[in-house]
Amino acid sequence: MENQTPDLPSFNTTTLFISTLQMIGIGYPSTPFNICLFLVILAVIFIFVAECAPSGRKKTNPVLLPPGPKPWPLIGNLPKMLKNRPVFRWIHKLMEEMNTEILCICIGNVHVVAVSSPDLGREFLKKQDAVFSSRPKTMASDLTSSGYLATIFSPLGEQWKKMRRVVTSEVLSPARHCWMHDKRVEEADHLVRYVFNQCTKAVSGLGLVNVRVAAQHYCGNVIRKIILGKRFFGEGMEDGGPGVEEEEHVEALFTILGCLFSFCVSDYFPFLRGFDLDGHEKVMKKAMASIKKFHDPIIKTRIRQGRDGEKEANDLLDVLIRLKDADGGPLLSEDEIKAQIVELMIATVDNPSNAIEWALAEMLNRPETFQQATEELDRVVGKDRWVQESDISQLSYVKACAREAFQLHPIAPFNVPHVSVSDTTVAGYFIPKGSHVLLSRPGLGRNPKVWDEPLKFKPERHLKDGSEVVLAEPDLRMLSFSSGRRGCVGVNLGSTVTTMLLSRLLQGFTWSMPPNVGSIELAESAGNLFLAKPLLALARPRLAPNLYPDPQN
Incomplete structure (x- = not known):
């Protein structure tokens, strides 16, 4: 026997x-x-x-993982992760202490691999991008994408392929970008109106502007206009600023962004999700409820109108509704449309606004950069009309300022994680199937092996070869937009929104320190990479009065 x-x-x-x-x-x-x-x-x-x-x-011989702290059996480095919050600062501190550009921490049975070298980044996201082409399943990404129905956060599979095709060919294609041009211009004009109204409120003509509010809501206005066809859900403010509805909407979007891939315990021990140990699930559900409160009634009405032929396509929501499958039926379900719209919004509202707030803060401390940027705008555009998207290709120094802000002050510590679909080897290290690979945005952009004086704001570093300045970085010396097979398909939109935001603010207004402020404190928030205090700056109109709208109009 x-x-x-x-x-x-x-x-x-x-x-x-x-x-x-x-x-x-x-x-x-x-x-x-x-x-x-x-x-x-x-x-x-x-x-x-x-x-x-x-x-x-x-039993097999142990393989060589990237360097990292010794894990406990079964739970890995979870105790240290819980002790060291925010986790991204702990990871970067470990990389510095261990003098390594690749680090592996274990959380449960998940290997989290952080990378701060362009060479290693290209190995992961270019040479082996097919291996690192999936996404992790997490509580926040699940809620955001309504169960992985959209593009950014969906694991590799047929649903991702379907939605990726839709976004690439129908939503963010070059032709669609041109189609939405006028709506973007409307919001650039509205930005000028809002800042100008802050100036006219003051007897001195100097308006104290909250740059974070202006930048975030410009981005929110742009994405609402091109997707939903409206700037405001309500009436907005008389001066052109956001109303309570828009404030709640943008706050909810940033809340979601703050929870995504924030090292929740349940992301590595899924059976613990119902316990909400970090408190993030409650926060996420509240934020998503706010988003749905504003989005869902509009989407439901448009679906009825669009499929009954009552309305022509005027924005991206209409485009999504009218897509047909091979049998002539709707290509996308209502839930797929809702999920994709949320992803498009969170992907647009954060990166440009954060970069330009940091750029202006740095430029206030270096007045010569303001002078060079405005001289370029006056030379390329003149002072008798507003800068337009058609001018962007010639605004090398302005784009260099934006690019420098992306490099020094990224919106997030890491890119959206890439998950390996099979075992592989990178730089002699074994990377197991299911590993979460994180490219460190500050690690790349502030790498002293790549950049001279990496912590100094030097826009001129991006002008050396005389070629056109672009905000994307294909060689991964910085990470302004994600790269590889799962790379950002909205680079054109993101670059346009970023450059127009900075260009209009610089062309239309002279900026100076607030009263009794000698310099802007360039400190990061404790829990994220935002400027610790929202940037307040004085603005004075610098063009002819006839170019500005009537006050409060």
């Missing part, structure tokens, strides 16, 4: 874990003590189950 492994008790780990928690009276962990106790119990249960399980695998 053959040797047989005796039957062992069957364990439902989740049930056992929850029962144990209830038995000792913890319930849902929230305090630091309970979370620590929670993790200890978790480790004990998994070790117990692992010890009871039959061992049918042959």
